[in-house]
Amino acid sequence: MSGNNTEWWRNSVIYQIYPRSFCDANGDGIGDLAGITSKLDYVKSLGVDAIWISPFFKSPMADFGYDVADYRDVDPIFGNLQDFDNLIEAAHQRGLKVIIDQILSHSSDQHPWFEESRSSRDNPRADWYVWADPRPDGSVPNNWMSNFGGSAWRWCTRRRQYYLTNFLKEQPDLNLHNPEVQEQLLADLKFWLERGVDGFRLDAINHAFHNRSLQDNPARPLELDENGLPPVNTYQYQWHIHDKSQPENLVFLQRVRQLLDQYPDTVTVGEVGDDNTHKVMADYTTENRLHMAYSFDLLSEECSAEFLRETLGKNQQVIEEGWPCWSISNHDVPRPMTRWNKGFDPEQAAARVPMFLLTQLTLRGSVCLYQGEELGLEEADIAFEDLVDPYGINLWPEFKGRDGCRTPMPWVNGGEANAGFSPVKPWLPVPDEHYHKAASLQEDDSASMLNRFRALLQWHREWPGLATAEQEIVDTGNDLLVFYRRTETEEFLVAANFGHQADTLELPAGFAEARDITPAGFAGKVTGGTAALPVAGARVLYRKKTGSGQ
Template sequence: MKSTKQAAGADWWRGAVIYQVYPRSFQDTDANGLGDIKGITRRLPHIAALGVDAIWLAPFFTSPMADMGYDVADYCDVDPIFGTLADFDEMMSAAHELGLKVIIDQVISHTSDQHPWFVESRTSRNNPKADWYVWADPKPDGTAPNNWLSIFGGPGWEWDGVRRQYYQHNFLISQPDLNFHNQEVQDAVLAAVKFWLDRGVDGFRLDTVNYYFCDKQLRDNPPALVSTGGLDAPESNPYGMQNHLYDKTQPENIAFLKRFRVLLDQYEDRATVGEVGDGARSLQTVAAYTSGGDKLHMCYTFDLLGPDFTPAHFRRCVGDFQDNVVDGWVCWAFSNHDVQRHVSRFAETEEERPRVAKLAISLLSTLRGSICLYQGEELGLPEAELAFEDLRDPYGIRFWPAFKGRDGCRTPMPWEGSRAHAGFTTADKSWLPVPYQHAALAVDKQEADTDSVLNHYRKTLAFRAEHAALRDGDMVFLDTKEDVLAFTRSKGDETLLFVFNLSRKPVKVALPEEIKLGRTIAMPGFTTADAGTTVALAALDVYCGRVE
């Protein structure tokens, strides 16, 4: 079954719906308990049937898997646990046949310590790659060069006894940071990008895109006036106690992103989306990285990945973006592989999870920008509760029990509820357990239920595709006396009004005098009453109408 949306042309990414695949948890075909590329190929029809434009694949490159593939040892090959380059090419062809674009992760701020570049770099201070990573002498007392911290806990520096220097690592000790001040490093990274462009990939998701450069002088970060914990890092992590002025988001990054874009523009219809984790500066960083049409096509931030499910929060986040980013573009998401699943964050009770899941995708699909869906959210999966002995995430293991890590959102996709491991694998054990609650929400069980979250996603994305105003039309917020989220989306001669009641009580909304409603348009999955000058909404409800 082909995707119901035809992503074509140079601007296919603008307003696109992107589906994130976490390969090790999607589908296992070789009975080793880990998902693989052939499994992605097998399940592409499910993705196409949702009506999305593209898939984004989390890293599948050669890696020791200390950070589940975000520690790359070879940028130009597939790790054997996932398959081969031939498997990747087959998957690409199948995706394109179904009308799906393919975006792959590029983790270029750092490598694995087993990457040949680092193996050579650490042998001496004068080898050809000696300056390919961020190395620095210790202070006279032997301590680290400055106060920079690792997001994954502890100092952001590790001592190497051979060179008798420290190297920087923003994440695990086994993930040394590349030195982008070195032109040879930039050239090597762009050569790896070209390798995948030549294989036909349609775009790149750039992991930690604002971490490429650090301050040449290695100045200490000042303390944060207000802790930034919670989004960039959990509050149990002291990383949020610093104002990260010098270990990331350096001005030199702009020139490199322009180099990246020059390479990308040598190919037709390619796109980039950058991950920006920059605390209070995120929107300013997004504006800088997406403006002018000569850097990234779009970025996403952590703004909607928190627990807040209120009209004020969404209005502030979207409004701040529109105020700060004049000619750039955003990609909104409620969930991904790094945060607690949004059904668990937004729902107050287990019983209301399906309703919240439906309302959330209805809201996401009507925002101005591209949107990204994370595998399993179309089933309304809640966060999995795992025992400590089941954890695989080094981040969670490091900060347990204050922070349980990211494994709870990374458990395998449930395909067939009555089979072992919900049809994810035929192995005796999957790499992470499949909770029985997830098996009850499996794809096969929801396929047959017309009122399921899965079928709601399909109908809602079809609704989005039917209205050009929702893909890239203007968005204007409306002031109301009630605590609701109200806005219009407009393009050409079509203007649509949306009113979202995110509360748990009914509300009657008096519309502004300038809004003259025409016919009501039924939003999939929600009852719609006729509206004149007021709109009556049930709890967790939405209204849509055409404005005359």
């Protein structure tokens, strides 16, 4: 197959589904593929372009699917391959693209490849993972740290060597320096492309290669917390120069792109977390590598206008023809309703959530939304005895892990158990405060968060010029985030108040008489040459460029 990519993904809106927590169709307390299929009409009604499904592959679930034991099969808790084929068909019938997670940097320690690799030093897959001898004193090969804290090395008694684990000890790192490993992973991608997937979200893709010298990472100056204490996670104690983002990865990503180019209209979006995020995003989304990438910058605790200006400005300086995908929430971080609303009263917090989405939709790039964001769900406070995330259990109580954003979707609040997610006790509890935000309660309320999201996504479709417009961030020096989007014929001015106080913006020349195209529901008004913006207020102004002939 061959053909030109229509680049549908530029300016697209992707809806992330965490299958364990979306909808339980078979009544075992865990969401599944059939449950996703049953809710596709709801997903379509949001106005999104595609869904991204987190891992559903066969797995021992040490990291809830991100430890893959078979790259070509569905774990029985989620269904089977026929269920997946049914989902693909149903999504495509509704005009929805389907993107699936792929974990190319590591597998499960129960994958047959690893079981063979660790059996000896001379078996056919002995070099499929990253193995290293101990130092003369028996200690680990170098100072590399796991993302989840502690050494990135685990001892294997059979080989009397250490193996590399950038995440959990149950997730050994694949050795992509081995050409056989690359060929196998590309073949596994092709397996899913042949089944009709429209693309891949590549998990932690800049971890795919390591520096074969195994050189120590340099120490990083520690940022102390408000109590004067160093970080809880030892991963933050060093600059990650040698354990990820290696140059060999760029060549491999070109091979991935060559494969996808054989399947028209398919896409890759890479998860990139790095000390030099913007440079890595730029490198990974140019020269026929990834189509787009997202980083952890907007998944941070910080969301001031100053922080956003700095982050967006850095990205703009280096990414050039590359393409970002902006995400402010996912299955790994606290929900923005809680994380980005510290210090705001409940009414202001609820008003700020649509402002966050409007900002995403008007930035240069694509948008990724996480399930439940459209309902305005808060981060759940999970009791220690209910935690299942090993990340949180290991670092409790200073870090509570990722369970708080992974609780089940609340579908109904009409007396049904577990808000309609499952008829039995779910794998994580449905928080009491989520019941009154159930989708069924919000459906018929035109002012609900759910319907605000739908209206915003519809508005987004009505302004296709935003898809390719260039961007310029304005340094206002205050709590207003202001930026231009420009094409050859039209110009947009976006302003949003991220602060705790009302503010005003003196409009630049040419915009005093511009058309106000702000979506309904946002406080603020334009009078003469001034835009008044209360807390969570926003304005989007539009004008044709002089001499455009339109």
